[in-house]
Amino acid sequence: MSETVAVAQRVPPLVLIHGPESILIERALSQVAADLRLAQPEIEISRLSGVAYDAGTLPMEASPSLFGEAKALVIRDADEGSEAFQTDLLAVLPDASEDLVLVVVHKGGARGKKIVDALKSAKARVIDTPAIKTDRDKQDFTTNEFRRAGRKATPDAVRALIEALGSDIAELASACQQLISDTTGLIDEQVVMTYHGGKVEATGFRVADAAIAGDAAEALRLLRHAIATGLDPVPIVAVLASQLRQLVKVGAAGRGRSADLARDLGMAPWQIDRARRALSGWSGDALGRCIQAVAAADFEVKGGGRDPVYAVERAILTIAAEHGR
Structure with missing residues (x-):
């Protein structure tokens, strides 16, 4: 994915920052504010939120300054605003101009979508801030x-x-x-x-790598170190499950360039290469038994068992034992 925070340039009257990733939202807002002050050092920048909004606030804030200075309204959480908020925001959009810049943050989703549609129809500059998940x-x-x-x-x-x-x-x-x-x-x-x-x-990735390689002693050592340093068993089990699923996906995908498979499977090329190396010594049946063992551990660490750490240890021993069968 590419990060689409705007470079320094003149800010148009309407700006939409769209997407849920908070770090990208903050960077986009900082860049827009810097661009505004570069173009108009005396600009007045006000901030509002769609959360706990009082009806009538937006039209009042958007009204011309007594001294004629340019203004900018940064409006966060447009996706969480009430009907009164949405009505007021849609009403002030036509007032946007060189002297009134409206910067709207919408984190995505269906709520408040008419605001997004209206901004796009009005040719607002759109800065995408998509979730960083995979x-x-x-x-x-x-x-x-x-x-x-x-x-x-x-x-x-x-x-x-x-x-x-x-x-x-x-x-x-x-x-x-x-x-x-x-x-x-x-x-x-x-x-x-x-x-x-x-x-x-101390991460679950190192634990999983050792278990999948058949090194039970190293996997258990890393697990105990991870637990001792405060890592919860739940994410460790999640990583074990994820790594096993990656082996299954890459094994089923067959041959091909790592870059092509990465695009098709939603993985990084280095993950494809690592999974291919790890697949040596594994059969489909063995991977299936391991996935079942990790599913049982997942149930236990999330409250279904008495000893979460023991549940993870048992899953690790099962994975290590299945390697090479």
């Missing part, structure tokens, strides 16, 4: 973080960062900025391990 999304986001700063990171470095921090996009972005600020030259896996090695080693 591993491919996270890979593209992380790679782009380094590219924006004129830096290059190896695929292994990107993978290690995602494995360590990928569940929190804001934390992932912060880690990228730390590496950009604190290092020089190529960012490789060793650099990432220097800064985030403890988190990488």
Whole structure:
């Protein structure tokens, strides 16, 4: 996926920031505000929200300034606004001009869609802020973080960062900025391990890699380390399930270029390559039994059993034992 935050340029009267990803929303708002002040240093920027909106506030805020200064209204949470909010916002859209810029944030969904439609019909500038969910999304986001700063990171470095921090996009972005600020030259896996090695080693991904490779002792060691450092059993089981499903998907996809399969399967190319390497020693029946074992562990760690850690250990031992059968 590509990040579509606008570069410095003149801001049109209507701007729509559309999508649920909070970090991209904040960056888009910062960029728009910077562009507004660059063009009109004295502009007055006000902020409103569709949440807990009082009827009549928008028309009042959109009215001309007593001293004739240009104004900008940043309107957040348009997707959560009441009918009164939507009515008022639609009423002030035609007032947008060089002296009144309306910047509307809508996180997506059906609620408030008529606002989105009206803005698009009025030729508003649209800044997309789509959700960063899949591993491919996270890979593209992380790679782009380094590219924006004129830096290059190896695929292994990107993978290690995602494995360590990928569940929190804001934390992932912060880690990228730390590496950009604190290092020089190529960012490789060793650099990432220097800064985030403890988190990488404690993640469910390392546990899953060891179990799928048939190394029960290492998988259990990593599991106990992860639990000791505060990682909950639930995401570990989720990673085990995800890694096994990836093996099934890649195994069923057959041959082909990694990039092509990645696009078709919604994975990153390095995940295709890693899954292909991991598939050595696995049969379809064995993978099926492992998926059943992980499903049972998932039930237990979410309240169905008495000892969540033991449930994960049992699933790991099952996976390791099935390797090579």
